[in-house]
Amino acid sequence: MATDSGQQRELRNDTAVNVVGLLKSQTGDTRSYRLRLDTFEADRETIARDIVGDVRLTRLRDAIIASVSATGVVPLTCARCLREYDQPFEVEFDEEYRQTVDVRTGVDLEDEVVDDELFSRIDENHELDLREPLRQEILVVLPMRPDCGPDCPGPDVLEVGGDDGASDDLVDERLAALASLLAEDQRNETN
Numbered sequence: 001m002a003t004d005s006g007q008q009r010e011l012r013n014d015t016a017v018n019v020v021g022l023l024k025s026q027t028g029d030t031r032s033y034r035l036r037l038d039t040f041e042a043d044r045e046t047i048a049r050d051i052v053g054d055v056r057l058t059r060l061r062d063a064i065i066a067s068v069s070a071t072g073v074v075p076l077t078c079a080r081c082l083r084e085y086d087q088p089f090e091v092e093f094d095e096e097y098r099q100t101v102d103v104r105t106g107v108d109l110e111d112e113v114v115d116d117e118l119f120s121r122i123d124e125n126h127e128l129d130l131r132e133p134l135r136q137e138i139l140v141v142l143p144m145r146p147d148c149g150p151d152c153p154g155p156d157v158l159e160v161g162g163d164d165g166a167s168d169d170l171v172d173e174r175l176a177a178l179a180s181l182l183a184e185d186q187r188n189e190t191n
């Protein structure tokens with residue numbers, strides 16, 4: 001049976017884990033970590049915050065599987081009202097990390113995993129990095145069309161057309177544009 005080292009370690013504002021101990025242990029052994037990232041750059045415009053989660057590493061014969069579950073928030077701009085809001089997210093994934101160097105002999109194993117882009121790698125310092133899979137998973141789970149929620153005031157322009165219920169289909173585009181300009185004028189006056 002798999003054994004765990006017992007206490008849960010913490011990954012604090014760091015996504016790289018040194019796995020030299022786990023590589024020297026037996027197949028099936030595991031390590032558990034509590035992940036805490038104050039900020040995390042998923043891409044240049046997508047900066048996640050307050051990521052907390054659990055990471056479990058399992059030793060396989062020639063690899064380590066990282067099982068990650070985490071939650072956090074990303075500030076997004078609502079597609080309807082254009083306000084910025086905090087979008088909560090949840091990710092759960094497994095990532096397999098292949099060994100590139102034998103931890104006991106130092107022999108380079110890269111030839112055996114060459115051209116295999118499907119797998120992440122444990123680097124020559126016996127570290128694996130959760131950054132890239134975490135980054136990709138966050139980008140995948142974020143909504144295509146951000147929506148700030150049930151309290152969204154909605155887009156102002158569309159509300160104008162809706163006020164006149166009966167003739168929606170009859171108003172041609174020029175009239176609709178004119179109506180929205182008029183409405184904008186009215187708003188500016190009342191502001």
Ligand SMILES: [Zn+2]
Nearest residue numbers: 078081148152
């Ligand atoms: Zn909104």
